[in-house]
Amino acid sequence: MGSSDGRTGDRAAADGVLDVPVIDISGWENGTGAARAALATEVDRAARTVGFLQVRGHGIPEDAAGAFADALDAFFALPMAEKRRLRAPSPDINRGYTPPRTEKLSLSLGVPAAAEDLFEAFNVGAEASSFPGLDLPEAHYPANIWPSLPGFRPAVDEWCRRAGGLARRMTGIFAHALGLPEGHFAPFTDHSLDVLRMNHYPLPDRELTLDRDRMGMGAHTDYGIVTVLWADRVPGLQILDGDGGWHDVLPEPGCLLVNLGDLLARWTNDRWRSTMHRVLPPTDERGRVVRRRSAAYFHDGNWDAEISCLPGCVPPGTAPRYPPTTVGRHLAEKLAGSRAGRRNENSPREAARLRAARSERPLPGTAGDGVNSGPSHVS
Template identity: 30%
Template structure:
């Protein structure tokens, strides 16, 4: 199997480290994002108890009756708040939807799940914690790119970030599925960076430069962090938004659920994603037209079937 660079980095080396530790952290995350677009992060400030309760309330929500969940589906928001039912989202250019349903919350405007008093409080706390971690990681990335450390701050504070709780639902009869139906088709994320808090089962794979699929697993409570398309555009492909997917388990496990909670760190809609001048040279001409984060998000939501 191809071995790729997905290092395990200690966030405390950046937030509380010496000058040399901070610089090394920036170099390490930048190098990994340049090569594979993925790292795992330890000591991110999310206690095991909070993570455990997060998965408890998420599983409790998806166990609610279908009619109850549908109360929280909000027309006109392209799935950006509340519940999105099965059969809605697909990977770009895919012919069939992913085998999942999900819930999304943002900075505000989030529906309160009346049946689960702790759901809003726990997902809100996780949102705030991961937003802080994401900002710290973007500071380190800015240093790697020779930008001011706070380069991203004005665009991401109170930005359009999303916490998504995903249920890859059981399939009672796998033989009934279309041949190309998977839990999450091969795709790249839309945003700046994604922070993934574990998962209840294996399945996440990244596409290597050699064209093979490599399984990504975090250790214990570590989180997996990857580059999104917005950061790739901004850096003219210097940082890689790597294609990844969630594969179906062995046939005998298709009747079981998989849960996952990624945090998509989005900037404000008015952030300019025009390629950084420092990332353009004779060998790397400008690869993307100028666009704002809001315009790009709107374009991508249409491509994946969440917006008409």
Template identity: 30%
Template sequence: MAASAIPVVDFQKYGLNVTDPKSVTGDVLETTAKEIYDAFSTTGFLYLINHGMGEKEVNDMFSVSKSFFDKPVEEKKRCARIPAEHGDHGWIALESESLNPKRKVGDLKEAFNFTPGHDGLWPEEPVEFESTFVSFHADCTRLTERILDVLSIGLKLQDRYYLRECHNLMGKKGGATTLRSLYYPALSGSMKPGQVRCGEHSDYGTMTLLFQDDTGGLEVVNTDGVYVPATPIPGAIIVNIGDMMQRWTADQLKGTKHRVLIPEAEVKKRQSRQSIAFFVNPNNDTMIKCLDGSDKYEPISSEDYLNYRFSVTYE
């Protein structure tokens, strides 16, 4: 599953470049829907091209994020994540998460999360930080709605807009879809035994849109069970399935494990790395019940499932 082995899906027929998506009939999207379904049911990952997200908007997100992450820790603490007050919103310090709890040490990354309807404190500088996050979240939401429409067709659901409706609170209170900007600082000195930049894990929710810089480092489990590089493709968004969607589809679609290790090359260790993840989750009150009617998994609300997964990550 090198760059050529992760499927590349052209989304031009239904991307943000299409001004009226309702004018696109389902039969026009059948080929794209099959490509997306085939990718998600085998590798769980794909590269999305011709999606309509602007290069400038992506670069602006990386730029304002880097300006914030470069600030002293004491400044960043002023807008730290406080779950009891603001849910998942805010800054998450270096080594405070362990996405693979078996490693017993925190990941060498920090992050800033934004979930509309649950947001709390924002940094004062850079001044455009909040507006950039709000605008980017809105763009990702619009693209996600279209991916969900095509995925509904691929899953052969009767209603093309079924999954979209289950996520119609992505930018509002009652939704848990989160925009996360991630920063992996340049490394110096020795690391703790077993420490990595991002531990082995599969994502929790419906799916994830991932924007990478050109540094590389993401590795994905291929169909043979081996970790291989997910090499950045300029302009492409990586989209992958989360565990909740695997459960929802009774294992038709695959939540695939991925990680970011410590680079072996010294020159790579001295480079920082950035990525932006848009974690798509259904409305909190959506019941995750097997779409095929098999009852392979017991129904559970989206909110309860996510709370369980977060409790393990931050314990």
């Protein structure tokens, strides 16, 4: 696999499930120089070939994950009317509750979808008040909207602290893998626009046949630097290879999925690719819809940080593939597509990858066959 084609390389797909490399990072902090170099080489290979990796030895205890999962369950079990009261006043505000069928993630790439995505979500993120003295703009750092649900906020805050710590540790490993000082990315992330999105693919309250273009979550790349993903071991998540084929991904027990975002692809001139992924309506082996939960912690960088290609990633005599941009501008363009329905015209390379993807669907009885599935509580 070339360093910029985004293919899955020699990673085998058994029964359609991609072999996403499992990397133990427990020895990073206190490891020898040789051990750290070997770990960074593993990460670089995964970033070049798949764009996803499974992290083991992340140090997040099971009880923190369990408390967080319980909080997520309690929130999504609330009546729809109560959840809807927690919607942001404008879709441009990336906070609060998102009901089913109100977003089209593919519009973040400028590619229209046949129908709205089926997932529901709840977002919290970095607030301006968290960085006193910096006078950060509320438009980029809006206040969170919290439900009156006992135990919810402490569990979510704890998960944000844990996932955010892992994301920052990964940027240190990334820097080492790219031949940079370990703290290279710190000035770009000291008031990072981090967001936690809790996703729920609910069971149907009635039998419903979906059209074949219906998505649990439409195809997209993640917008920022790195994503830490907690997810049920339920089929649905798929990633796109460089030949236009989709592959299922299931997290290994005890692992967290980590994937690269657009800004890291821009920094590395596509040496590391922001991998296209989607979520099919989750179903079991008999094609019956099943419930699925996930939570993506997006480590996106400072709103005012300028992202331009790292000099070592531009071959001599060539120009960078991406013009410089700021984190705030890039995120606003992406969110205007997915949340506000305004097609993003500034992702031509990603849009071309999606349009070139093969449109085949899984065989009947596998994830996303599109039968007998649909969201609950749809008004």
